Amino acid sequence: MKLTHIEHLGIAVKSLEQAIPFYENVLGLKCYAIEEVAEQKVKTAFFKVGQTKIELLESTDPEGPVGKFIEKKGEGIHHLAFAAEGLQASLDYLAGQGVQLIDKAPRKGAEGLHIAFLHPKATFGVLTELCEDPNK
Numbered sequence: 001m002k003l004t005h006i007e008h009l010g011i012a013v014k015s016l017e018q019a020i021p022f023y024e025n026v027l028g029l030k031c032y033a034i035e036e037v038a039e040q041k042v043k044t045a046f047f048k049v050g051q052t053k054i055e056l057l058e059s060t061d062p063e064g065p066v067g068k069f070i071e072k073k074g075e076g077i078h079h080l081a082f083a084a085e086g087l088q089a090s091l092d093y094l095a096g097q098g099v100q101l102i103d104k105a106p107r108k109g110a111e112g113l114h115i116a117f118l119h120p121k122a123t124f125g126v127l128t129e130l131c132e133d134p135n136k
């Protein structure tokens with residue numbers, strides 16, 4: 001299994017409209033994309049710092065994963081995403097290691113990436129995502 005870098009950090013926010021000006025006007029980052037991922041019940045806003053992205057996540061449904069997270073824990077870091085070479089092989093390897101997977105096979109995420117989540121109970125409390133760009 002080979003992780004190459006931190007692809008992005010996901011941050012749960014109540015409102016993109018309120019959070020984006022902080023990232024742009026105070027931190028000086030540029031929001032380069034806003035995308036709704038209906039399957040995940042979120043609207044996302046992306047920023048780049050070096051080769052790492054920051055993904056702000058606003059829930060579109062209180063029963064979605066981010067809506068439930070904010071209700072329980074409040075706003076804050078929601079997940080850590082690694083770029084993985086060979087996503088399906090990585091998931092098969094992790095399953096073989098007894099790691100609890102949320103996704104046994106990749107699904108489509110924002111920006112056309114293939115993504116899969118590992119359960120936070122199996123990763124010391126950090127919801128962990130693996131991503132692969134199918135065009136690379």
Ligand code: CMX
Pocket residue numbers: 010037040042044055057065066068069072078079102109110117119120121125126127
């Ligand atoms: N980080 C750490 N722990 C988390 C968590 C998170 N982001 N989300 C939930 N948990 C914990 C909860 O605190 C809870 O712990 P306790 O049992 O100790 O109270 C436990 O996991 C179960 O949480 P829950 O609120 O009952 O929620 P579910 O079990 O229904 O779902 C999870 C939890 C992680 C399986 C679900 O959120 C999931 O499938 N996440 C993956 C998809 C996702 O997060 N999508 C949004 C981002 C998409 C994108 O980046 O495009």
